[in-house]
Amino acid sequence: MYYFVPSYYQKTGKWRGNSWVWYANRSMREFDDIVSQIKMFRAAEKEVTLVVSCYIPDLRYYLHRQGLSGIRIYSLFDQIQGVFSYAPGLLMWEDLDWPEDMEWVYTQFLIMGYQDGVHVVNIEFGPESYLLWIDRFEQKEKVCRQIYDDRGFLSSEIIYRDGREVEQIFYNTYGRKTCTYDLVQGTVLVKGRDGLKKYEKMEDLVRECIERYFLEQKKKCGSSGVLVLSASTFHNRLFLEGSGDIVTILSCYSERNTEQTDIYQIKMAIQGEYKKTPALVLVDTKELKEKIVENERFIKIEEISPFDTRLKLGSSQRIRAKKIFLPIQGLNNQREIIKIIAQYMEKNLDAELVIAFSEPGWGRQEKIEEEIKKLLEELDITSFSLETKNSPIVENAQQDEEKVVPARVKVVRYLTEQDVIQHLEDIRLLVDLRDSPELYLQIAAISSGIPQVNLSQTRYVRHLKNGFLLGSIDELFDTLCYYLDGLSNWNQALVHAVEDIRLYTGGSLVKKIETLLRK
Structure with missing residues (x-):
């Protein structure tokens, strides 16, 4: 089994994936080295699992856009939210409970809701016109953002005070609160079988989920798996120290690994600064290879240029x-x-x-x-x-x-x-x-x-x-x-x-x- 860990993080540091409203200017392309490699391994008929460590409720639409529908997925935030098996369903904004006196204004970009002439709601949609989130307002101030999972349920709510995000509440498919993330202090409260458990930061919870998952996989599959880790400052240490003794490949991409901190962390991983050193490093260009590898005698490195198989060849x-x-x-x-x-x-x-x-x-x-x-x-x-x-x-x-x-x-x-x-x-x-x-x-x-x-x-x-x-x-x-x-x-x-x-x-x-x- 090959476990691929992508890097879908926003730069906010809040463990969120990249979700866009349909009219946003997406300067950062979604295609990357991991998408290319997953297709390469699937074409070779290898078993593949996508391990997603960030919160991305519209993940299935993203995978569809990349031609990866049907891939086996393990989502850390599904685990945190208690979403273990849920048949996808289409949720329309009209299906939600709305006050009878709500008046709707359809703009070129979104739908706005008014009560007694007061603006109270914005409804936003994703690239494929699916319900993405609903912003709620009180006295012209945004007080809440309700984020919907593309499988058809309310996934989380972000609470605002004085224009700032202060809390994110996660729900399971039954609408029950399972996790509360304090966006000011950084602490996390998770509701489990034994009551509430507190984590000082989200990173601690993510690390625990990683360790538990790979321990379970080792019991099921033995030590025969391979972890393909996209190089990212968000998770390099977490996966290199929390995934056990599974053989690991570190995949570096010149479009993603542009900052000095990226290069520094990659060098740390190669030089054995973490509990585990990658068995192999993949790069997409010679230029990136020269930046990260000072002595090839101590590391195996392979240059693989990405291809996007969604395009037709020579038509x-x-x-x-x-x-x-x-x-x-x-x-x-x-x-x-x-x-x-x-x-x-x-x-x-x-x-x-x-x-x-x-x-x-x-x-x-x-x-x-x-x-x-x-x-x-x-x-x-x-x-x-x-x-x-x-x-x-x-x-x-x-x-x-x-x-x-x-x-x-x-x-x-x-x-x-x-x-x-x-x-x-x-x-x-x-x-x-x-x-x-x-x-x-x-x-x-x-x-x-x-x-x-x-x-x-x-x-x-x-x-x-x-x-x-x-x-x-x-x-x-x-x-x-x-x-x-x-x-x-x-x-x-x-x-x-x-x-x-x-x-x-x-x-x-x-x-x-x-x-x-x-x-």
């Missing part, structure tokens, strides 16, 4: 259009870059440009479209136009068809990983010329076999293998020709992606990891 060559994906948020020299791409498009009638941005906000897309339209006019582009809601449909033009200018440029917004997956489905080339190319876009492009063009050295892109590193913007036109004039060079990038993904999905990397653990 863009089946269509005639050669679509170029250009993220512009934070992009310098936008005018010059779009001008070069436009020059290529004028000579290649099958080329199309998808301009992408990830900023939230109403009206933002229309503003960008107006800027792009103005730029195309300034560049005197006449052979193609910008696609908008009012663009004419060329196929339906009945008269003067030759005068209809095809719309070969469009603007799209991506806020979630699912948006990225959808937009990249038929893209032929990713051109990310920002100073810091977006990590998940790189992973998604590699996972779907799309070559990418960068101006800065990146973690995952290998020059002339799965992408192209420009020396300057002046090389962009020739690079577009290199990948889009025919399929030969494009196919080479696809071959490299296929080889990497075959290692990932075919079980070779899993066998290699198991061999390293046996040495």
Whole structure:
């Protein structure tokens, strides 16, 4: 059995997972090394359990978004709350008991409730429109947040005083209080068979649950399991000291382990500062490996680049259009870059440009479209136009068809990983010329076999293998020709992606990891 421990924590230090209202700007992507590795081990038909050590009541929706539905789960907070087996059910906000005189206002983002003209309730929803939480107000002050489990019951309440969180009360599926967390003092009261038990801090309760769980697993399965621990300052010590003698792999991820405290704790773990030293360390980049390992003779370390198997490999060559994906948020020299791409498009009638941005906000897309339209006019582009809601449909033009200018440029917004997956489905080339190319876009492009063009050295892109590193913007036109004039060079990038993904999905990397653990 492989036990995977993810790092889903908020930075509040209150042992909460990342739950978002549907309209939030999620700058941090959900996909990470642990998601990638779980899929890799499942593809190799290994038994896998996800051990979740933070409070995340919408966990099942998260797993569904990542393609991990049906995975075996052990949740520490389910244990704390006394939720041992509960059939998921759909809970609608209308099913709750509401006063008859409640008046509802439906806004673009949430539902607001009023009594006698006074605002008393906000109802918030998650990305898949499920009930996430309900905020209650008294005299314009928030006094309580009721958080609902995605299995259909009230999971906890956060109590506010003077605008501050002071207490969190956890419930079981019957609505009975099982645990009270003092958010000011940090103490925890848990109701058990022998009455109330007090813990000085939540970390002590989490440690006890970890020790109990792995002791029970050892009795059931012996010492044959492997713990794959995502490196995190929240739980490194807890799991390395509380999981017993189970063989442990420490997984480090460059997007998560960015702070000096992360690197310091990883080094402590490698150097044996805790009760148990990892038998193997996994990293996603050479750069991270160099930061954490000073002497490889004392530690076994393996570099594994993550892949996202939700993307389809190499589907863009089946269509005639050669679509170029250009993220512009934070992009310098936008005018010059779009001008070069436009020059290529004028000579290649099958080329199309998808301009992408990830900023939230109403009206933002229309503003960008107006800027792009103005730029195309300034560049005197006449052979193609910008696609908008009012663009004419060329196929339906009945008269003067030759005068209809095809719309070969469009603007799209991506806020979630699912948006990225959808937009990249038929893209032929990713051109990310920002100073810091977006990590998940790189992973998604590699996972779907799309070559990418960068101006800065990146973690995952290998020059002339799965992408192209420009020396300057002046090389962009020739690079577009290199990948889009025919399929030969494009196919080479696809071959490299296929080889990497075959290692990932075919079980070779899993066998290699198991061999390293046996040495």
